[in-house]
Amino acid sequence: MTLAHLPALEVVVPLLAAPLAVLLRRSSLAWAIATAACAFSFAVALLLASEVSAHGPISYHLGSWPPPWGIEYRVDALSAFVLVLVSGIGTLTALYAWRSIAAELPRDQIYLYYALHCLCVAGLLGMTITGDAFNLFVFMEIASLSSYVLIALGRDRRALVAAYQYLILGTIGATFYVIGVGLLYLSTGTLNMDDLAARLPQAASPRAVLAALAFITVGVSLKLALFPLHLWLPNAYAYAPSAVTAFLAATATKVSVYVLLRFYFGIFGLELVAESLPMREILLVLSLVAIVTASLVALWQADLKRLFAYSSVAQIGYITLGISMASRDGLTAAVVHLFNHGVTKGALFLLVGGIALRAGSAGLECARGLGRTMPLTSLGIVIAGLSLIGVPGTAGFVSKWYLVLGAIEAGRWWLVAFVVATSLIAVAYVWRFVEAAYLSAPGGRTPEPGETPATMLVPAWILVAACVGFGLQTSWTVGGAQRAAALLLGGAP
Amino acid sequence: MSVLGHYSYWITVILMVAGLYIVIARGNLIKKLIGLSIFQTSVYLLYIAPGKLIGGTAPIVADGFKLYSNPLPHVLILTAIVVGVATLALGLAIVVRIREAYGAIEEDEILAADRDRGAGA
Numbered sequence: 274m275t276l277a278h279l280p281a282l283e284v285v286v287p288l289l290a291a292p293l294a295v296l297l298r299r300s301s302l303a304w305a306i307a308t309a310a311c312a313f314s315f316a317v318a319l320l321l322a323s324e325v326s327a328h329g330p331i332s333y334h335l336g337s338w339p340p341p342w343g344i345e346y347r348v349d350a351l352s353a354f355v356l357v358l359v360s361g362i363g364t365l366t367a368l369y370a371w372r373s374i375a376a377e378l379p380r381d382q383i384y385l386y387y388a389l390h391c392l393c394v395a396g397l398l399g400m401t402i403t404g405d406a407f408n409l410f411v412f413m414e415i416a417s418l419s420s421y422v423l424i425a426l427g428r429d430r431r432a433l434v435a436a437y438q439y440l441i442l443g444t445i446g447a448t449f450y451v452i453g454v455g456l457l458y459l460s461t462g463t464l465n466m467d468d469l470a471a472r473l474p475q476a477a478s479p480r481a482v483l484a485a486l487a488f489i490t491v492g493v494s495l496k497l498a499l500f501p502l503h504l505w506l507p508n509a510y511a512y513a514p515s516a517v518t519a520f521l522a523a524t525a526t527k528v529s530v531y532v533l534l535r536f537y538f539g540i541f542g543l544e545l546v547a548e549s550l551p552m553r554e555i556l557l558v559l560s561l562v563a564i565v566t567a568s569l570v571a572l573w574q575a576d577l578k579r580l581f582a583y584s585s586v587a588q589i590g591y592i593t594l595g596i597s598m599a600s601r602d603g604l605t606a607a608v609v610h611l612f613n614h615g616v617t618k619g620a621l622f623l624l625v626g627g628i629a630l631r632a633g634s635a636g637l638e639c640a641r642g643l644g645r646t647m648p649l650t651s652l653g654i655v656i657a658g659l660s661l662i663g664v665p666g667t668a669g670f671v672s673k674w675y676l677v678l679g680a681i682e683a684g685r686w687w688l689v690a691f692v693v694a695t696s697l698i699a700v701a702y703v704w705r706f707v708e709a710a711y712l713s714a715p716g717g718r719t720p721e722p723g724e725t726p727a728t729m730l731v732p733a734w735i736l737v738a739a740c741v742g743f744g745l746q747t748s749w750t751v752g753g754a755q756r757a758a759a760l761l762l763g764g765a766p
Numbered sequence: 767m768s769v770l771g772h773y774s775y776w777i778t779v780i781l782m783v784a785g786l787y788i789v790i791a792r793g794n795l796i797k798k799l800i801g802l803s804i805f806q807t808s809v810y811l812l813y814i815a816p817g818k819l820i821g822g823t824a825p826i827v828a829d830g831f832k833l834y835s836n837p838l839p840h841v842l843i844l845t846a847i848v849v850g851v852a853t854l855a856l857g858l859a860i861v862v863r864i865r866e867a868y869g870a871i872e873e874d875e876i877l878a879a880d881r882d883r884g885a886g887a
Binding site: 407410411414418421422425430431433434436437440441444445448451452455458459 | 782786789795798799802805806809812813816839842845846849852853856857860861863864867868876880
């Protein structure tokens with residue numbers, strides 16, 4: 274009986290944990306509630322994923338109203354995959370926050386962090402699981418509003434400005450999305466995603482549908498920080514508390530990528546996206562520019578958080594590059610990179626948070642000599658950095674491998690060369706850390722010398738281990754991504 | 767006349783563009799939020815206006831009424847209004863905090879303050 278309601282509980286439990294954390298107020302209780310709620314969602318997500326791979330998509334009717342009238346929660350190969358990523362990272366960052374947030378926030382504000390963390394997790398999970406276009410907007414705003422506050426919690430006053438800029442751009446993005454959905458509703462009279470896909474070909478005005486496609490593309494691209502709409506991202510990541518940066522970098526942009534995939538392939542269909550407007554060409558060019566410029570900008574950053582933030586913009590370029598191929602291998606690469614990059618960036622930002630805690634800032638000069646003073650933290654960053662570059666044996670390699678396969682399949686050899694060449698820029702910016710940590714003498718005195726505390730190191734190293742694990746044992750990630758790609762392409766009319 | 771017949775769309779478009787322009791063109795953080803609010807409000811109109819049928823009534827089944835207006839856009843926009851109010855409230859709260867931290871709410875003054883401090887340090 275309760276098993277049938279798992280899709281609803283996946284979202285409702287973290288959503289209810291948020292007010293509970295506020296009511297309890299004690300920081301340790303709030304932490305326990307948040308961690309338990311996220312862990313519950315993670316367990317449910319794993320259960321749903323295994324259920325989906327065994328028996329096919331799950332459709333849950335909220336309040337027993339059948340779709341297209343009621344809101345439908347839909348778990349399929351793709352959404353199950355993203356649910357596991359979001360809830361897993363949510364759990365690990367909640368564990369990590371125990372020590373990290375205690376050091377960064379005043380004692381009487383800590384419970385608010387956990388409430389917002391739960392809200393953000395609930396919003397992102399809701400965006401992923403819902404099968405209703407307007408419901409997605411509501412969850413998008415739940416996730417966004419909580420992430421604006423999470424960023425504004427940063428100690429530096431520039432965090433406030435970063436949060437404000439993100440609020441403006443994020444709201445413009447969400448409003449563009451809602452305009453697009455409105456146009457779709459006017460054309461078809463439905464908001465259910467499957468129903469939309471079925472009715473769009475008969476829409477009275479193809480022009481309105483194309484306008485909707487354009488609005489939704491721009492709106493979601495703002496959220497996923499597609500170049501040149503990424504301007505909010507580096508400051509937001511650099512000044513937010515460490516746990517927040519890790520959580521948002523690993524999940525928020527990824528869920529937006531998922532929304533883009535859903536709309537392109539699940540609703541509009543490849544035919545409309547590829548033939549009526551030059552969407553694939555636009556996406557291809559923007560991805561290439563994103564990869565090159567953001568990687569180059571990352572090279573010149575003096576702060577580790579900013580460095581990896583720009584690298585995130587570049588890595589999102591690889592994901593959208595896979596989407597622009599719109600082939601089986603291309604989409605597999607996009608989905609698997611969505612997951613692998615989430616894990617890799619999560620690990621990196623969690624470890625950088627350890628440096629920020631001990632050294633007081635995440636500046637590159639603080640990393641000098643860390644190979645000796647914080648051996649486990651530095652080693653973790655190097656391993657996750659290798660995954661970022663795409664060295665064989667790490668998760669990053671798997672996604673680049675499928676990207677290259679997709680490029681070969683499309684007969685674009687220059688793209689193969691491009692992917693390999695731009696990986697070299699990643700080598701350069703990861704090397705800057707290696708040089709500082711292992712080849713430089715320790716810098717000035719650090720306020721709190723010593724290794725990262727164990728409660729922060731363990732969640733980070735779980736993700737580092739996942740970087741290597743998913744690089745060697747690829748059946749779960751690649752299998753899931755291939756099923757998702759087949760679903761997306763098969764779902765296209 | 768179809769241009770005038772679609773006047774609600776014209777108003778929507780004008781509000782939308784005006785709101786977005788204010789967000790981009792103004793440096794004052796409060797004015798930006800006002801622009802954002804106008805931009806969001808235009809979307810409410812985009813949803814609500816087409817839901818009304820001329821001569822239509824509320825969708826309650828009764829004798830003599832055959833033409834019903836669509837209630838769903840109202841429900842959707844009620845949600846969107848809540849979201850819009852929450853966004854505006856949060857935005858204003860952040861501006862208050864920015865004013866406390868920087869003593870300014872003009873974008874260029876804030877950026878200059880951070881640049882000066884960066885150069886001084």
